[in-house]
Amino acid sequence: MSIIIYIAVMAAVTYLIRMIPLTLVRKKIRSRFLNSFLYYIPYTVLSAMTFPAIFYSTGSAVSSAVGTAAALILAYIGMPLIVVALAAAGTAYLAGFVITLF
Amino acid sequence: MKLSKFLKGLKHGIPIFLGYLSVSFGFGILAVKNGLSVTEAAAISLFNLTSAGQAAGVGIIAAGGSITxxxxxxxxxxxxxxxxxxxxxxxxxxxxxxxxxxxVSYGITDEIFAMASVQPGRITPWYMYGIILISTLGWVLGTILGAAAGTILPAEVSDALGIMLYGMFIAIIIPPAKINKGILVGVLIAAAASAALYYLAPFISSGFAVIICAVIAAALCAVLFPKNDPANVEDGESA
Known part of the structure; x- marks a missing residue:
């Protein structure tokens, strides 16, 4: 299937999600369940996307695992986004380099 | 009046520009690793302006998933x-x-929403145009740089950079999970369910797996740890 169709569908759906409430809906969401669900959804989406895909993200299980560990530790101590991301890539690269020595 | 609001929007968008530049760099790398061209990656960023949705979309395109x-x-x-x-x-x-x-509907992202919603009083169209314009610029520029780097850099380097976007996702979910039990439980359930589907039901495509796991985990948390404050949505993921 053409990539253009995929991109057009993605863009249209994403736009409609943002546009419909901003133009049409004027009432507040009252459902406590729905509000809670919408609150948790970003975190559960990111988590489901990250695991287990992150362990296959560098093409090597060992370097991915090392990068993941670095990201978890640095995120836990509250490092900024870009530091965590670059450290994950840096440690994954180093681990991949070390593996080639053996 | 319009100009001053526009400039204020641009100014408030500078930190978002810088953040997006680095996050979308990771997306650009991911896109070319999945077989997309620099132009296609840039087009996705320009028309979608959202990190998790784009990353999932690229996965679906690469896997030849259905439009549904x-x-x-x-x-x-x-x-x-x-x-x-x-x-x-x-x-x-x-x-x-x-x-x-x-x-303005085009540019509702986590960061733009967070910045706009904390402004005192009402917000004007030109303020929104300013903040959306500069943020979009950072998002598309970073994508192009990342995608180009992904095609130029040696394989070992671009392989290692493939973990960047996931590293950012981790940096987004861990700090709030540390202080919010509901988020922590949701994140753990989603990760466990995602891993279980990946290994036990590999015939389910990655896009559907994310949907199933995220919905189950969020619905469980909504029942177990209901929120009282519906306005508390600004601490989501990037773009």
Whole structure:
């Protein structure tokens, strides 16, 4: 299937999600369940996307695992986004380099 | 008046520009690793302006997934924007005609929503145009740089950079999970369910797996740890 169709569908759906409430809906969401669900959804989406895909993200299980560990530790101590991301890539690269020595 | 609001929007968008530049660099790398061209990656960023939705979309494209899968994945992953749009709709000033609402709808992201919603008083169209313009610029520019780097850099380097976007996702979910039990439980359930589907039901495509796991985990948390404050949506993921 053409990539253009995929991109057009993605863009249209994403736009409609943002546009419909901003133009049409004027009432507040009252459902406590729905509000809670919408609150948790970003975190559960990111988590489901990250695991287990992150362990296959560098093409090597060992370097991915090392990068993941670095990201978890640095995120836990509250490092900024870009530091965590670059450290994950840096440690994954180093681990991949070390593996080639053996 | 319009100009000063526009400039204020641009100024407030500078930190978002810088953040997006680095996050979308990771997306650009991911896109070319999945077989997309620099132009295609840039087009996705320009027309979508959302990190998790785009990353999932690229995965679906690479796997040759169905259009239904793409639609469902984008709805579930980007559903939170509806809540942000809803919240922002209460804050728009009187000059927001329908065409202006249609334009601003394009740029409702986590960061832009967070910045706009903490402004005192009502927000104007030109303020939104400014903040959306500079943020989009950072998002598309970073994508192009990342995608180009992904095609130029040696394989070992671009392989290692493939973990960047996931590293950012971890940096987004861990700090709030540390202080919020509901988020922690949701994150753990989603990760466990995702791993279980990946190894036990590999015939389920990655897009559907994300939808199933995220919905189950969020619904469980909504029952177990209901929220009282519906406005608390600004601490989501990037773009």
């Amino acid at each position: 899968e793409m639609i469902l994945a984008q709805i579930i992953i980007n559903l939170r924007y509806s809540l942000m749009s809803l919240s922002l709709s209460q804050k728009l000033d009187k000059s927001f005609t329908l065409p202006r609402r249609l334009i």
